[in-house]
Amino acid sequence: MKKIPKHIITASILCIFVIVAVVYLTIVFRSQHKEEPIYPGPGVTDMKMLSTWFPALKGTNGDTEVYILDSGVPGASMLVLGGTHPNEPSGFISAVALVECCQPTEGTLYVIPRANNSAFTCTDPQEAAPMNFTIDTQNGTRWFRFGSRATNPVDQWPDSEVYVHASSGQQLSGSETRNLNRAYPGRADGNLTEKIAYGITSLIQQEDIEITVDLHEASPEYTTVNAIVAHEDALELASVALWDVEDYMSITVEKSPKNLHGLTHRELGDFTDTMALLMETANASQGRLHGRIDADLVVSGKDKYYARAAKYGAVTVPYDETGISLSERCARHISCLVQFAEQYAFVGDGTGMSLGSMPSYKDILTNGIGYYLADPQ
Amino acid sequence: MDIELICLLSMLAVFLLANLLLKLPVSVSMILGAIVGALVGGQGIPVRHLFEGTFTYVDTMLIISTAMLFMMVVQESGALEALNAVIVTRFHKVPALMLILLMFVIMFPGMITGSSTAAVLSAGALVAPVLLMIGIPKEKAGAIIAMGAIMGMAAPPINIPAMLIGGGVDMPYIGFGGPLFLLTIPCAIFSVLFLGLKYCRNLDIEKLKEGLDTEVGKKYGFKLYLPIIVLIVLLVVSKAVPKFPQLGTCLIFLISAIVGLFTGKRFNFWKKSLEAMETTIPVLAKLMGVGMFIQVLTLVGARGWIVVSCLGLGMAFVYISTFTIMPAFGAISSYGAASVIGVPFLLVIIQNTSCNDIIVAAVLAFTCCLGDLMPPTALAGNYAAQIVGLKYKKVFLNCVIPFLFCIAAAVAVIFNTNALSFLSA
Numbered sequence: 001m002k003k004i005p006k007h008i009i010t011a012s013i014l015c016i017f018v019i020v021a022v023v024y025l026t027i028v029f030r031s032q033h034k035e036e037p038i039y040p041g042p043g044v045t046d047m048k049m050l051s052t053w054f055p056a057l058k059g060t061n062g063d064t065e066v067y068i069l070d071s072g073v074p075g076a077s078m079l080v081l082g083g084t085h086p087n088e089p090s091g092f093i094s095a096v097a098l099v100e101c102c103q104p105t106e107g108t109l110y111v112i113p114r115a116n117n118s119a120f121t122c123t124d125p126q127e128a129a130p131m132n133f134t135i136d137t138q139n140g141t142r143w144f145r146f147g148s149r150a151t152n153p154v155d156q157w158p159d160s161e162v163y164v165h166a167s168s169g170q171q172l173s174g175s176e177t178r179n180l181n182r183a184y185p186g187r188a189d190g191n192l193t194e195k196i197a198y199g200i201t202s203l204i205q206q207e208d209i210e211i212t213v214d215l216h217e218a219s220p221e222y223t224t225v226n227a228i229v230a231h232e233d234a235l236e237l238a239s240v241a242l243w244d245v246e247d248y249m250s251i252t253v254e255k256s257p258k259n260l261h262g263l264t265h266r267e268l269g270d271f272t273d274t275m276a277l278l279m280e281t282a283n284a285s286q287g288r289l290h291g292r293i294d295a296d297l298v299v300s301g302k303d304k305y306y307a308r309a310a311k312y313g314a315v316t317v318p319y320d321e322t323g324i325s326l327s328e329r330c331a332r333h334i335s336c337l338v339q340f341a342e343q344y345a346f347v348g349d350g351t352g353m354s355l356g357s358m359p360s361y362k363d364i365l366t367n368g369i370g371y372y373l374a375d376p377q
Numbered sequence: 378m379d380i381e382l383i384c385l386l387s388m389l390a391v392f393l394l395a396n397l398l399l400k401l402p403v404s405v406s407m408i409l410g411a412i413v414g415a416l417v418g419g420q421g422i423p424v425r426h427l428f429e430g431t432f433t434y435v436d437t438m439l440i441i442s443t444a445m446l447f448m449m450v451v452q453e454s455g456a457l458e459a460l461n462a463v464i465v466t467r468f469h470k471v472p473a474l475m476l477i478l479l480m481f482v483i484m485f486p487g488m489i490t491g492s493s494t495a496a497v498l499s500a501g502a503l504v505a506p507v508l509l510m511i512g513i514p515k516e517k518a519g520a521i522i523a524m525g526a527i528m529g530m531a532a533p534p535i536n537i538p539a540m541l542i543g544g545g546v547d548m549p550y551i552g553f554g555g556p557l558f559l560l561t562i563p564c565a566i567f568s569v570l571f572l573g574l575k576y577c578r579n580l581d582i583e584k585l586k587e588g589l590d591t592e593v594g595k596k597y598g599f600k601l602y603l604p605i606i607v608l609i610v611l612l613v614v615s616k617a618v619p620k621f622p623q624l625g626t627c628l629i630f631l632i633s634a635i636v637g638l639f640t641g642k643r644f645n646f647w648k649k650s651l652e653a654m655e656t657t658i659p660v661l662a663k664l665m666g667v668g669m670f671i672q673v674l675t676l677v678g679a680r681g682w683i684v685v686s687c688l689g690l691g692m693a694f695v696y697i698s699t700f701t702i703m704p705a706f707g708a709i710s711s712y713g714a715a716s717v718i719g720v721p722f723l724l725v726i727i728q729n730t731s732c733n734d735i736i737v738a739a740v741l742a743f744t745c746c747l748g749d750l751m752p753p754t755a756l757a758g759n760y761a762a763q764i765v766g767l768k769y770k771k772v773f774l775n776c777v778i779p780f781l782f783c784i785a786a787a788v789a790v791i792f793n794t795n796a797l798s799f800l801s802a
Contacts, residue, residue: 025428125433125668126713128426128676158436160623161491162535162616169619171550173540221724223546259549288717289685291381291678292418305381305681314688314725 032121032131036144038096038113039374043069043103043356050112053206054199056188061155062196064117066203067099068110075107076344076353078211079204079274080337081264083114084180086147087129089298090281090329091215093144093369097334098355100374107341107353110209116180116196118155120147129285133295135326137370146298150178156192166190168261176262181214184267204272210348211237211340214264214278215333219287220306220315220324224254224280228336231256231269231276236347238277241339248361249332250318275348279336281329282317289314301325331364380418381682388414388670388679396753402659403753407666411673418677430672433710434664436627437494437756441657443630444498447608449653450634451503454641456601459594461507465585469511472577473570479504480525480569484561487529489612490626491537493749493757496526497764499608499630505764510588513576515765519772521572523750523761524779528565530757531746533557534616538715539742545720548738555800556739556790564786568779597641604637660759667754671709684721695725696791699744700784707748708755715745733794735801740791747783750776 040047046068051058082095095113102109114120123129123146134141153159159177164170166187176182178193186197204212211234218225230238230253238253245251256265256276269276284290284303291305302323310319317324338355345352359372392410395401401409408427415423451457468475483504487496501522508518530536533554540550594601611629614621624632638646674680687698699722706714719741727734749757755769758776762769790797 021424021428025425028425123429125429125431126671126675126716128429128672158439158625158627160625161537162540164619171540173537173544173550175541176544221721223724223728257547259551260547261549288721289681289688291681293676293678303681305678305685309685309688312685312689313729314685314721316724316728 029122032123032145032147035114035120036132036142037376038065039100040067041100041102041374043101043109044099045070050196050199050203053203054188054195057195057199060192060195061118061121061152062116062192062199064112064114066110066112068108069098069102069104070108071104071106071354071356073106074351076210076348076351077108077110077207078213078341078344078353079110079112079209081112081115081200081212081214083112083120083147084116084214084264085149085216086114086116086120086145087124087127087149087286088217088283089133089144089146090217090283090326090333093135093326094215094330094333094337096144097330097369097372098337101372102358103356105354105356107351109355110203110207112200115200116151116193118151118192118196119149119178119180120145122148122152122154124148124150128293130293130295130298133298135299135370135373136368137373137375139375142370142373142376146295150175151180151193153178165262166194167267170261172262181216181264182262184262184264185271201268201271204268204274209272209274210351211344211353212264212268212274212276213337213340214276216278216280217283217286217329218280219289220282220284220317220319221287221289221309222280223316225282226250226317226332227252227254227280229254229256229265229278229280231265233269234265234275234277237275237340237343240343240347241336244339245335245361249335251332251336277340279333281332282319282324283329284319284323299326301329327364327369330369331361334358334364335361379682381678384414384418384677385674385679385682387417388673392670402662404659404662404666407663407670407753411666411669414673414677414679418673420676423673423676426672426676427669430668430670431665433668433671437492438661438664439627440492440630441494441498441660442654443627443634444495445653445657446650447604447630447634447637448498448502449649450637451604453644453649454601454604454637455590455593455597456605456637456641457503457506458590459597459601460503460605461510462589462591462594464507465510465589466582469580469582469585472511472580473574476569476573476577477566479507480521480528480565483522483525484529484532484565485609486612487526488532489535489616491530491535492626493526493530493746494760495626496529497522497757497760501526501761502764503605508573509765510585511577511580513573515767516771516775517572517576519761519765519767520775520779521569522764523758523772523776524568524572525565526757526761527746527749528561528568530749531557531743532561536742536746537712538719538745539738541712541715542719542723542738542741545716546723548734552735552801553739553742556736556797557743559797559800560739560743560783560786560790564779564783567782571779571782572775593642600640603640604633607636608633656763663754667709671713680717684718687718688721688725692725692729695722698722699741699791700788703741703744704747704784705751707745708751708753710754711745711748711756714748715742719745731795732791733798733801736794736797737791739801740787744784744787747780750780
């Protein structure tokens, strides 16, 4: 076998270059640990960490804020998960909007904007995604983190070649080991991702959460998109909510597959008493067909290659040159959340839930989601 | 002309210029291609992206490094020579059966780990001297090892591209065993018999024995094989017994290598380890270059241009691309082919036809695996060539007919998915 020839001077120059690059990149990558500010609105009555419900998370990068919006009026409780996948920003921004402008008038709302906090601190290799994006509000511009689909490998590594879901034995690609939405119901003695899932499951069990909604995005070519996926126990709630929202948006309800394990809509429905739902909107920055990727694509949702692919019949949602903006995606999430809360009284145990006067789908489309976020000042 | 296409052409042009004309290493050429692509795409020199792209292959690089140490220990301890002697003396009377068994031995680590690299560097390295000893030319032996490793990577129970494609469409990894066995076993048998049978029809065992070292086996006995046995046992147990601690392929290679230090001939571990690592650094560098290249392809939008252009040419071209562009994408990464091309192609095929989706996914995964033959990355091919002491070009040429046979098998299966749907039940 051929030996590598030794070039001392070249090697020395390269070593110096590598040291400089490593120092610079350490600063760049460490900067991802800085969290964007979230300004609790008038509806927020308490903020706890997830470790309150599962103390083993305390001090880890998996611990995360849980905002509690108690209306003071007895009623049902709902948990909203944003940021399960931090590369799906409409879920995160919708959750932030709830924290900053929602004032429930009946029942209690729990919001976790950064469900997988660790995944906000890195980006996915090969995806070339931006590290953050900005949204214009009424009085200035706010920045938000764009993260990874999976837990930061600095917090949990290495992955095995094959990920075996603990409670079902289902096998998936090893890259799913750090995917929070393949880890439910979680394990108290598992890896960090499984512990986060266990913490969320514990919160649901200990607080008797009646409705849980996990907010996601999918690429426009994905089969389950512009959709509500519901556990069989939550199917009626999803269907009733659909009656109202389908007047102004195209959306479908899909039943949670019984043979696909680890996801919120399957495991939280099976392992807890909550009505488990998951929502998907179409995010062009997430798929495999997009052109140049940057923060503008994340926010505007405009991509010429997705528009071309739509003409070829290769995407599953209506898509043209105008794109699908972050505001539109958040509007879909927020409108459905409002309906889940309102309709629960008719399909649940009789207790009510209301998110108060949240902006309508049309309002968000007209004014943009930034209009409903807090002033950065 | 789309700017994304201009970026793509610039990257390919600089890569070829640097590699073929300036004779720079593949890894450096890919880095230069990535930098020029980013500059043309208006991204400046994206240090963060260049660095982040290399992390795609960190796990693969660790597997390669630890597998190289294992291979070195097995060679230096004398286990390899002893094993060769046993195989040749036991099976020389039925050469076809011997070749098929050797092929299954090459495939085995790939079947368990889903990695062709692990297969080449473990079983491939063990079998290569046997193939050479029985008279198979180096280039044919290298091709057998490369094809065997790829068939092992594609064969069940573990097929990572199938998992990646399935993960992209929320398809559980269930029902893939039948279709993948149907694709891989006949192709593996054809490959090894086509490449090797004519050279070992009339083996002269007495002549062969002259080249075999039977003394080392007698001196150390059974314990000489312990590192290989430990490797097999740990690979199987860690996959078959869910409650067994997940050691990971790297640690399993390391544990097996450490066992080998005490079971046979003594040697200078430090010196031999450095030699082993020196030979593998160019391949690791190549992987890092590929990681940078694909990250910049995505950054400037060239990845999207490639995939959408394929989709735009209609269903017929989707099928043609499945059997041409998808394995060719393995020149960059076979896993990348599964994720970048496999997922949209599967969605388009199942949305526009009534094919059995599991079998279509299995065929796509199988063709992705064939990409590990494609230079410059050619993970399976490059190491197979290195093991038999040749440049990859000669080995690659000998893989062409088995490769075409595999493609023909995949074509036959994808157009008969409904008739074969019982395999995915």
